[in-house]
Amino acid sequence: MATYQIGEHVICSITVKDEDGDLQDAATSMSIEVYKSSNNASLQASTSMDNDGTGLYHKDIATSTGEKGDYTIKYTAVDGARTTIQTDTFTLE
Secondary structure: OEEEOOOOEEEEEEEOEOOOOOEOOOOOEEEEEEEEOOOOOEEEEEEEOEEEEOOEEEEEEEOOOOOOEEEEEEEEEEEOOEEEEEEEEEEEO
16 A cells, blocks of 8 residues: 655546456446545545556545545446446555
8 A cells, every 4th residue: 555645636547448358448428435434434425537548547646634544546438338446545644
């Protein structure tokens, strides 16, 4: 688990691939939400991610309003009627 200091920006990135392993954009949307793991307090409400090229997404998350502890990053890719969710974690000290 990565560790950051309060006030640092966390660069969250994700790669989207199709069933053959080829890079693919999420057809409908790609969003991110960041919340404190212990109490679900939002550090970043659900928002769209920046597209850096086919299948490549990122979002810089400011932590200046965060509290110390563990956080969950929730990536949500929507492709028509199909929704895929992936999570990751980091710690603020």
